[in-house]
Amino acid sequence: MKDKFNFLKNSSVKSMFVTYAIVIVAYLVMEALMFTGSVNYLLMDLLVPLCVYSIVAIGLCLCVGYLGELSLGHAGFMCIGAFTSATFSSLTKEFISNEIVAFLLAFVIGTIFAGLFGFLIGIPVLRLRGDYLAIVTLAFGEIIKNIINVLFIGKDSKGIHVAIVDPDALKMEADGKYIINGAKGISGTPHLSNFTIGVILILISLFIVYNLVHSRSGRAVMAIRDNRIAAESVGLNVTGYKLMAFSISAAIAGAGGVLYAHNLSTLTATPANFGYNMSIMILVFVVLGGMRSFRGSIIAAVLLTMLPEMLRGLSDYRMLIYSVVLIAMMLFNWSPKFKELRSKYAGVFKRNKKSKEAV
Amino acid sequence: MSFISYLINGISLGSIYAIIALGYTMVYGIAKMLNFAHGDVIMIGCYVVFTTVTGLGLNPYLSILLSVIVCTVLGVVIEKIAYKPLRKAPPLAVLITAIGVSYFLQNFALLIFGADTKSFTSVIPMNNIKLAGDKLVISGVAMVTVCICIVIMLALMTFIKRTKAGQAMLAVSEDKDAAQLMGVNVNGTISLTFAIGSGLAAIAGVLLCSAYPTLTPYTGSMPGIKAFTAAVFGGIGSIPGAFIGGILLGIIEILGKAYISSQLSDAIVFAVLIIVLLVRPTGILGKAVHEKV
Structure with missing residues (x-):
């Protein structure tokens, strides 16, 4: 019996369980408060964004704290997750009536696409180091935002049409309607996100990153962060491990994007939500949270989002x-x-x- | 004819990028850090000219001088407060600090000057030139910009080659510790670099706002990032490289805007950056640096 719980003595494992416990307790307290009706509408509207920021912060924390590479493009991955999943939901909302199944599919699509883009972008980008990597990820984030703003996808009786820059190039039939309408974005996304789903996604993200960090691969990633040359000389596949951590980090940011997209009826890619500013804001959460602490990132995300909203005078x-x-x-x-x-x-x-x- | 006029616009925009890129490339060469706040120093310089000319009715030349002084002081102060204590810190910490400073300047300007777009009246009194029977119009601002850029470039190269302070800069960029042992005042040289870079940023800001007369607290950030792209393109640490990179990037941006899509022009510029970094990470004129174990 004594041996069975020996793993709890490991301080990092203990810290992991404390983090899960904090998230679950915070959720239960919030639900209880909402049940008794003592939560105002302002805070209710903030709950899903809080989950979104926490999830993206967990993703960026993996990248900055454990991989040791500063990414300024996580808003771009969020954007990919949001737009791919929202496109999928708009296309299939007539066929799938079950909300949970619909969200689950959208979640899988958004996360996979964000992860895939993270992988593709990571191949060239991770060859660079330090400042260059930061500026190139920033560039990628801006490119993604720019392209989505000129992307048109329409659906009519003949199928799906895609065009860039010129909406007339879609050549849709009379019954066609836009799915993504350039800078006007996607409207009519089903409202599938809620606080419970957000907290479940936080727990899933935490589960993934904690398992990664405590695994052999995670230790390899940290070894590469601490001394790349030493890690390389003991035979670690530096590029492979970096790519893996970066893609997972991008996929988690994409999951945040999925949650974000399904909380809004109209989704547009503006500098405010998917621009450089968002990437910086998430970075602030991670830095304030202590760079290498997922728990800290979540707490910083929650505090820094809630405080200025609660103290109205401070929001400027x-x-x-x-x-x-x-x-x-x-x-x-x-x-x-x-x-x-x-x-x-x-x-x-x-x-x-x-x-x-x-x- | 339209192609030639696009080309001229491109060279003019490129000259502005080149002047901004000088600030990046010098600071990067000497302090080995990416000064993210450089673009926002430009914006502060523009606001100084705007408020003194439009608000106080100051002579434009005096106001440009004032703006250069303000930006120089600002650059040195930023270096002293935010970057100097972090000389020995890991690059990630320095980069995050630089981003913080950039953000601070933007939001500071937002609080003081407001978020509304100010229309900047050009302070460069120069008439447009019409060539080939009015078919080709070269704007006065474009010509002044290109001339100023060339003058600055030559002056800076002479300064670095011929003066003691310039030689000290070269020495510090080569090896900080060895330079210190040879009696070079390293901290002073780094401050001087920031001062020159920020002073040039003020001039670039005036030229930028004369050519594109809208001013918001975010005016500086995009040109700043693009100028960094130009510096990387030309080879970071190299002054002629900044010039070539800036001009090429300006031409690419304007031609992309004219012939491909105006909404995609930023994406095209950034795509150029990514391709350059992958194909030739040291840029056109940069030297390869080998990593010591």
């Missing part, structure tokens, strides 16, 4: 506060002066530091 300053948080976090962690200061007060924070290492 939200992005300003985010930017100051980014700079301050980096200075606090890496500036020699702060390092000195921290070692001076190390005794006070000792317990804190220990638990940090465990994560």
